[in-house]
Amino acid sequence: MATRIAARSSRSFRVPLRRIVIGVPLLIVLARCNRQDLPAGNPPPFPDVSGLESAVVDRIIDRRNAVVNELRSAAAWGRLGAALEVHEFVAEAIICYDRAAELAPDDFRWPYFAGCALLQSDPGRATDLLQRAVRLNPTYLPARIRLADALLSAGQVIDADRHYRESLRLDPNNAHVHLGLSRSALINRDIAACLAHLREAERLDPNDREVHTLLAAVHRQRGEESAAAIAEARAAALPPGGSIHDPVRDELTKEGVGSEWQLRRGGAYAAAADHEKALLEYRQALAVKPDSAIHQFLVGTELAVLGRDDEAIKHLQRAVELRTAYSQARHHLALLFAKIGRAQDAYTQWELVLADEPGNVEALVGLGTFLVRRGRFTNAVGYLERAVQLKPADAETHYQLASAHAGAGNAAAAELEIERTLELAPTHIGALTHRGLIQLRAGNATEAIATFQQAVRFHPTDAAAFNYLGMGYAAARRCTEAATAFRDGLEKQAEDVDLTNNLAWLLATSQRPECRDGETAVRLAQRLCEKTMYQSPRFLDTLAAAYAETGRFDKAMSYAEQAIVIVEQDSAQRGYLNELQSRRELYRARKPLRHD
Known part of the structure; x- marks a missing residue:
């Protein structure tokens, strides 16, 4: 048997598969493979599959038998390689990709797949394979980007820069390419070019953690400590960097089977907001492991997103039965209880989380926000201040603390937290509209209008942004512009009651005759x-x-x-x-x- 290598091939396959002992007798597996009857020549590899789920074993056997039946089929060898790679048999997968490349030397996929699979365990050979793939298909952008990344990691800056620039020609709006060019510029000490590419990458993908991390480093190198701190805070509030959009490489995921791959696909569907498909994948995984707390939790969270609250509660309750200290499940259970009006049950779940984990930021923010909505502002301030101390770079927590301070009558503290929110998240819709309302109440209608206009620019489909803009114009006695703002908002959100009511009120009560329209106001x-x-x-x-x-x-x-x-x-x-x-x-x- 070939030795199994646990190296990860790319960012697409970075979650480790957990082995589950299922008692498949190895003798039966070998018999099904008919290894003694293979034709002459190099046989396809067969790894040690003991301890794997039956679905995984069946997939590998099926793909291997297809090769046995068509030893000169590059596609069959490639499919076996894919099935092996996605289930973490990298060494065996490379054998298959190499054989597929021998049989179909003009197909870029086989050196490309092999190169991706070897990026961590053998970067030198991986780079050679990626170069071959790019020569075979010079216009496939993901392959060229991966090659440029590999060259840059190997210190081959000139070659990396050349491939990044060719990638930019293929797609001028690719944030990952601009990030790569910023790195090569930084190595070449061209700070101006580095910043230019970083700002373009930020514009194209404002939620890329790596962009903000590198921005912080560049600002600090320039002695710009304030800008560096803001960039660091934004980076800390974002999840790890995303993967390269790669349709060819993504085809490999179809070879993934078993409960772990159902979880992965469910996660991908959930991230793409396709919650029905995510739920289907999670349910299938749960059928295999009904006593898994994580499986119960994932089914429960998807049901909650789909508005099926009663079903979601049952699965989340089962999750905390299976794992008493499952804080994430208790937090989501509390959110659901709060949503359906079971206030005491919600409070109890959050308190249970905080009894086990006093520093659980999710629970602190959840409970604090819950108390704000129930009008218990002073109590909310205590929880939210603890959350801010533990996670100072989270914009939403600062915003909720601002709401608590405002409700408790501490306007100065509320205003300070609004500004902190906007330092961390300049496009935060709640903070922008809150800032505008503060300006409006202070009699600064012109400043308020500018702030509300900003909110509309950043959130062109948000009804509240248009509503507040209309209110700002109305306060400035610019009734025609106010009516336009309300109508523009209704074009985006035709059923919004605040926009409808404020437009009707303006048309019924305006001091200026040209702005009044009683019949339309009655109809609205x-x-x-x-x-x-x-x-x-x-x-x-x-x-x-x-x-x-x-x-x-x-x-x-x-x-x-x-x-x-x-x-x-x-x-x-x-x-x-x-x-x-x-x-x-x-x-x-x-x-x-x-x-x-």
């Missing part, structure tokens, strides 16, 4: 009231103002009265009740409402 407000069964005092208030604008004051008084009856039942809305009563009297006097 009626639609909102119908949606809410005429139980929303806010929408009833808008409908009353719209009818007053059209001169139908009896209807205006009627809807104002309905809003008053609803609000009278809520002592927390006493101030709003006074407003509604004043408006009703205005309509009784047969006067429309005019509002700044």
Whole structure:
């Protein structure tokens, strides 16, 4: 038997497969392979498969038998190589790829697959194989990028730079290529070129951790400590770097079988937001290992994403039964309990996590955010401040802490956390709109409008960004631009109730006659009231103002009265009740409402 090499071939196959003893008798396996009946010549390799899942053994045997039946088929040898590689039999896979390359010397895939498989265990030979693959197919970008990366790692900067520049010609918008060029420029001490390529890479892929890590190093080399700290913080908040988009290499994943490969494919589907397919893969893996806490957890999380909360809770509860100290499962269970209104159960799950792991940032942020939504702002501040101390580079945690401070009445602390959020994540929609609202409340409508315009640029489909922009224009008494902002938002999100209500209110109550349109306001407000069964005092208030604008004051008084009856039942809305009563009297006097 050939010795098994545990080296990983590429970033596509970096998760180790766990062996599961299944009791497949090796004698039966060998008999099925008919090794004594092989034709003359070099036989295809057969590794030690004892201890593997039956699905993996069957796949390797099937692919090997196909080679035995067609010893001169490059495709059969290549498929066997792929089946061996994805199940971590790298040495045996290389034998197959080499034989496929002998049989089909013009097919770039075989030296390419072999080169990728050897990148970590034998980088010198891997580079030679990748060069051969690029000569055979000079326009296949992933092969050229991998070759350039390998050359740069080997210190062959000139050759690496040449291949990166050819890659850039093939795809000028490839972030990985710009990152490679920035590295070669840094080695050549061309800091200006390095920064130019890094900024382009950041523009093309702002969530690439490696880009921000290298930016931090370059800024620090230039003595720019503040910029370096910001880049480091952004890098720390991002997951490890992504893989190269490689359709040819990705074909190998189809050879992966067994529960571990079902988990991998499920993870890939989940990352691509194809949650139905992810759930299917995870369920198949769970069928093989029903007592696996991780399998129960993964099925539960996908069900939660799909909105199947009751099923998700059952699987997550099973996960924590199987592994009591499974903090991640408890955290997700708490999130689900919070979502469906089981507040005490949610609180209990988070407390259990924190009892075992006082520094669990996920639980601290989850519980803190939960308390903010329940109006317990002072308690929330304590949890979120601990989370920020433990993970100072997480923008979302700073934003939640800002919300807690704002709710607790500490405006200065809230503003400070908003600015910290935007240092770490300049496009954070919540922080941008919060900053704009702070500016608006301070009477700085022009600054607020600029901030809201930024939010719209960064988030062109976000209803809240357009809504706040419209509010900013309205506060500046620029009603035409306000109406345009609300309408632009409704083009993106036609059913958004805030945009609809604010547009109706503007059309009904604007001080400027050219901005008023009572009939349109009535139509918009009626639609909102119908949606809410005429139980929303806010929408009833808008409908009353719209009818007053059209001169139908009896209807205006009627809807104002309905809003008053609803609000009278809520002592927390006493101030709003006074407003509604004043408006009703205005309509009784047969006067429309005019509002700044």
